[in-house]
Amino acid sequence: MTSQIEERVRIRPGVSGGVTPDRCYYLLSGPYSTALGRLSTAQQALLHRLAREPVPAQELVEQDLSLLRREGWLQATVTWSGTDVYTVEPEGPQHPIAGEMPEDLVLSRYAVARRDGSAMVLESPRSWCRVRLHDSRALAWLGLPRPADDDVPALRRFRRDLWAGGLAVARAGDEDDRSPTWRPHELWFHRRSRRPLPGVPYGKGDWAAGRPVPHAALREPFDGEVVELARPDLSRVRAGDPGLTTVLEQRRSLYRYDASNPMTAAELGEFLYRCSRNRNVPRTDGADYVRRPYPSGGALYELEIYPVIRQVHGLEQGLHHYDPQRHRLERICGATPEVRRLLRTAAAATGHEEPQVLLVIAARFGRVMWNYQSMAYSLIMKNVGVLFQTMYLVATAMQLAPCALGGGDSTAFAAATGLDEMDEGSVGEFALGSLPRGAAR
């Protein structure tokens, strides 16, 4: 045991390398690569050791291979008194913060610490590295106190590494002022959804092969009363249909309705049929794809529509599920307090009246997450937008009043339906009703 600080480096996981025919060495991982050129025998030996085991960091300097570190190929573990305290794990080339380290540091408002396996990891969407904390002393230091601890050499080193990684910032810095508008959950999500990382699976993958699909293409039915919906004759619809450009240019958000001439059950049937019916019987060979009029990533169609009926001629008030295969509604409940809350929240979102029909869009998350990684939820959000515009255009062509809502309360939906939000939860809301008087197009 020694009370000294030691630093050992090794090539991080997921990096591969090789030698070109003219004996130039290179390393690569994901979109990054570094050409090392020709290496001396001692350099070659060090490179091979770095791939195999932790090596004292000073050997990089001795062998003139500090480039490996700057380009982000090495993870570095700091040891104090013989114990591993933390490891700096690059996610790409280093972008160390320039300038002198300020005395008064705080954690970046974007840094999050969480458990990853058996260790805690500190990461930030603004950093080029993660820091893995092996020791509870390092955890305690996340508070970054200045006082007595300052004479602990390992803490000084830790502070410097967090600063260089952008994980800690000057207390007096302008981080909060400069970007008052990104919330931490938003920036973290953005980076994890939009930046493929070494060692983190991204996009469509076959990791789920062999696992059962968490949800079949056809949702199991609710056991309430079934309400058959009218099917429009599509050839008749086509004959009287306005042109695409006419509809696109005419579309407007409308959130007032004609209460004396509310929407009808037939209109709701036609609307749902044109937007969101299943056009085929799903294949049953495992993957279980369907087709609907709107496009959906991977043809998985994770979205389900739950119409909340407030005022529709021919339909009872309450919450329903739309079965897109059989084109009918399954009644879940009447105008319970939770259902009323969904309508109130929708009215608050537009600042106007409660819609005649509120279409709550829910996702069966597992259908997408089973196949897509890291960007699955972001894909679901885009699918909701695709469905929104489909609804807007069909409503415009049908002379109805459409309005997509900007946000909603998925807790209220879970309470109204009794669904487990981890399995299926609401992700979008669309308000619909009859055109207000005088607004005929």
Added chain:
Amino acid sequence: MTSQIEERVRIRPGVSGGVTPDRCYYLLSGPYSTALGRLSTAQQALLHRLAREPVPAQELVEQDLSLLRREGWLQATVTWSGTDVYTVEPEGPQHPIAGEMPEDLVLSRYAVARRDGSAMVLESPRSWCRVRLHDSRALAWLGLPRPADDDVPALRRFRRDLWAGGLAVARAGDEDDRSPTWRPHELWFHRRSRRPLPGVPYGKGDWAAGRPVPHAALREPFDGEVVELARPDLSRVRAGDPGLTTVLEQRRSLYRYDASNPMTAAELGEFLYRCSRNRNVPRTDGADYVRRPYPSGGALYELEIYPVIRQVHGLEQGLHHYDPQRHRLERICGATPEVRRLLRTAAAATGHEEPQVLLVIAARFGRVMWNYQSMAYSLIMKNVGVLFQTMYLVATAMQLAPCALGGGDSTAFAAATGLDEMDEGSVGEFALGSLPRGAAR
């Protein structure tokens, strides 16, 4: 100083209360409320003290007001040896985990610790509470060690509170298996975007009043060469336009092209004009709204289109910005390695050839975040989906080959454009080209 554990409770911020005419007390905050009924003089006195200052927890029991705690109206601070160690802050009614606490606890994979003001806060999308850590000893305990520390009474208490809050789970539990598919960044984002919380601003707000809009409606131009685009005659387009239903039902994702008859500059001009031109000159009275053919939350239109031209008759290869007000392209750069990488990534996303045109959709985040809170990024994702479907339908009507991509690499876009991703970053990709031979509709 005492080495004992003490617990003090007080009504959490953002709670209001009152008395009905028949002298019944109630508390309310956001969507939650609790009726307390009539209160004794001693109970009234305690309620008033709880609103003012921390009160020893046992007084709740003595005055028969434990209901206040169960319903989530109180935050509870645990003190050890006279020092505040942590505070449990409910976000709604308590949903304590049932059953006996297991010996072997670990932090939930969904729990994140981050700095909030001057303290660290531990939160989880699966919990009904946040835990604010006042003391670096509590931080060190996040590693949740079992051994020697187990005889520290405050740690035992801490472990029990994390367990009851769903922030810690049994190591041998099924959390990882049950929901292998939610990534921590996704679930956190979902809850924060979809569950309005007490004390956390949500949705459209006037908090930005008085602050300057971070981005004007019209993006400042790039200073490269300007390429004027053809403007279609909309009345002629309307005359030859297929009907909405025909287009909706015909739409398919296509990711192969006819290289011998590539898209033309005139087609790209018509496509962008029909999808995404500005239809008005923005108002300049502060808020600076515009209108485009596709709908966008709050009429803020934060999305910008960056066409990457690979093969278009009449246009040079390279990265451009589409100016929706003047309907023209501003050239940013040619086929640099970063631009090539954008095309390669797009081809990898479809598994087929590089598109003739890759439309990279970027967001000027501040325009939405300036006005919407907590759900701003989620709204931007939905806007991307709305634009996707608009592009799909216009491309289908124009006999082009359209395909929205599921994800992309915003780092590559930042490298290609030199833009600061905190201000403006890529959020969507759409592949476009001429119909492959034999695919005429």
